[in-house]
Amino acid sequence: MGISSSGTMAASCVTTILLLGIRAVVALQHEEEFFFGDFPPDFMWGIATGSYQIEGAWNEDGKGPSIWDTFSHEGKNYNNDTGDVACDSYHKWEEDVANLKRLGVKHYRFSISWPRVLPDGTTAQVNQKGIEYYNNLINAVRGAGIKPMVVLYHWDLPQALQDAGGWLNESIVDRFNDYARFCFKTFGDRVPFWVTFIEPWSIIWLGYGNGIFAPGIQSPAEDPYIAGHNMILSHVQAFHTYKNEFYGKFKGKVGITADLQWKFPKTQAPRDQEAAERAAQFKLGWFLNPIYGSGDYPDVMKERVANKSKAQGYTKSRLPPFTADQIRMNKGSGDFVGINHYSSQLISDHPLPLFPPSYESDQDLLISLDPKWKGLVPGDWLKSVPVGIRKLLNWVKSQYNNPLVYITENGVDDPTGELDDQFRVGYIRNYTNEVLKAIRLDSCNVKGYTVWTLMDDFEWSSGYRIKFGLHYVNFSDPSRPRTPKASSKFYASLIRNNGYDSTTTTVVG
Numbered sequence: 001m002g003i004s005s006s007g008t009m010a011a012s013c014v015t016t017i018l019l020l021g022i023r024a025v026v027a028l029q030h031e032e033e034f035f036f037g038d039f040p041p042d043f044m045w046g047i048a049t050g051s052y053q054i055e056g057a058w059n060e061d062g063k064g065p066s067i068w069d070t071f072s073h074e075g076k077n078y079n080n081d082t083g084d085v086a087c088d089s090y091h092k093w094e095e096d097v098a099n100l101k102r103l104g105v106k107h108y109r110f111s112i113s114w115p116r117v118l119p120d121g122t123t124a125q126v127n128q129k130g131i132e133y134y135n136n137l138i139n140a141v142r143g144a145g146i147k148p149m150v151v152l153y154h155w156d157l158p159q160a161l162q163d164a165g166g167w168l169n170e171s172i173v174d175r176f177n178d179y180a181r182f183c184f185k186t187f188g189d190r191v192p193f194w195v196t197f198i199e200p201w202s203i204i205w206l207g208y209g210n211g212i213f214a215p216g217i218q219s220p221a222e223d224p225y226i227a228g229h230n231m232i233l234s235h236v237q238a239f240h241t242y243k244n245e246f247y248g249k250f251k252g253k254v255g256i257t258a259d260l261q262w263k264f265p266k267t268q269a270p271r272d273q274e275a276a277e278r279a280a281q282f283k284l285g286w287f288l289n290p291i292y293g294s295g296d297y298p299d300v301m302k303e304r305v306a307n308k309s310k311a312q313g314y315t316k317s318r319l320p321p322f323t324a325d326q327i328r329m330n331k332g333s334g335d336f337v338g339i340n341h342y343s344s345q346l347i348s349d350h351p352l353p354l355f356p357p358s359y360e361s362d363q364d365l366l367i368s369l370d371p372k373w374k375g376l377v378p379g380d381w382l383k384s385v386p387v388g389i390r391k392l393l394n395w396v397k398s399q400y401n402n403p404l405v406y407i408t409e410n411g412v413d414d415p416t417g418e419l420d421d422q423f424r425v426g427y428i429r430n431y432t433n434e435v436l437k438a439i440r441l442d443s444c445n446v447k448g449y450t451v452w453t454l455m456d457d458f459e460w461s462s463g464y465r466i467k468f469g470l471h472y473v474n475f476s477d478p479s480r481p482r483t484p485k486a487s488s489k490f491y492a493s494l495i496r497n498n499g500y501d502s503t504t505t506t507v508v509g
Contacts, residue, residue: 064119081463257338262388295331
């Protein structure tokens with residue numbers, strides 16, 4: 001496989017580090033107990049949405065088409081659903097802000113639609129109606145006493161840029177930087193938090209690897225690594241643009257949000273522990289290590305992809321290398337780590353065939369679920385495993401020197417949009433309690449928690465089949481009314497109390 005004796009020694013060192021990473025978060029204090037206490041006084045409670053998922057108005061007021069408009073109109077989602085109208089938030093934003101205010105959230109994480117402000121993806125065309133929409137929204141959110149946390153890219157790439165190669169074309173780095181600079185300049189005086197990308201793994205693996213998300217490209221061996229490389233460089237350049245050109249005026253923070261289902265080793269055998277750590281590095285470390293760690297990809301990822309590529313006949317690794325200058329620029333290019341977390345998985349070591357080459361087979365592991373884990377959607381990946389979020393936060397603490405963390409999404413789906421959604425209430429209660437333990441017992445530097453999502457919405461390739469909202473939306477009614485669920489009332493109460501008091505809190509779920 002192309003590993004020399006020195007390579008074997010290096011691999012052994014990597015294995016030792018991997019095992020230490022997993023073992024560092026195996027046993028945690030009070031793991032089986034509900035913990036009563038308060039969150040820090042400045043803890044930021046929030047809620048999140050995504051532009052394509054709620055706005056609608058897909059071709060109104062000068063907006064250009066996005067890859068999700070194209071993908072949806074090709075009938076590639078469940079039930080041929082599209083985001084053409086979605087929750088109609090483009091017209092109903094005032095009602096949405098009123099619901100935010102009723103919840104009492106401290107921050108609202110929403111995204112700007114790139115083609116709504118720059119229809120062809122470049123600053124050659126600027127859509128004033130789109131700018132007016134986001135100005136109105138930002139001003140209303142701030143007027144309600146809520147801090148905007150603005151996402152630059154939540155998956156709706158302008159179709160014009162996709163036609164030029166999208167995330168596979170290295171010119172996208174400069175196009176994204178132009179877009180980011182435009183947003184910083186236009187909205188930055190009122191935005192204290194910027195997130196460059198939401199879940200880059202989902203964008204590139206689901207979009208360029210297995211193709212179940214827009215733009216629907218199936219190229220699992222090389223394209224995800226190329227797209228991921230360009231996305232990291234895009235984040236880094238935008239971060240430095242903000243620091244060099246805008247921080248002195250606006251004093252905001254810039255981060256990126258990555259996602260991970262916590263990886264439990266299926267057994268305590270060293271090979272499964274190593275596989276669980278490898279899985280975390282291949283998904284979360286892929287994006288966080290260059291930015292918050294060494295400035296480069298995780299060693300285990302570089303070595304495995306290089307060795308497999310050589311054995312498959314490639315003349316170089318399918319994982320592009322960073323230059324020395326890029327590593328220097330990458331390192332430390334984030335003010336906070338955004339974490340999206342929903343559920344957990346069991347990981348076991350399992351050698352996979354060399355052919356066909358794939359990002360997934362590069363990892364040599366199998367993923368499964370514990371049948372004892374509970375969820376509401378039959379066959380769904382999302383099970384309630386609350387301790388997973390605490391283990392993940394401790395892993396991030398140990399890997400990246402306890403960085404500033406905001407949980408930018410956490411939530412659970414159901415198939416009906418039930419108003420008395422007690423399973424969701426229990427899920428939020430138990431996951432936030434594990435976050436409280438991570439802060440109070442483990443000293444993790446977590447400063448905020450964000451529920452996904454404000455209301456039932458368009459859930460990508462699942463369309464409107466599953467519901468994540470704290471408000472029910474009747475999509476058969478043209479007026480798209482929003483109705484609060486039990487979970488919205490629970491979350492509002494949690495925010496008011498800022499924690500769990502043993503004299504007033506009933507523990508269920």
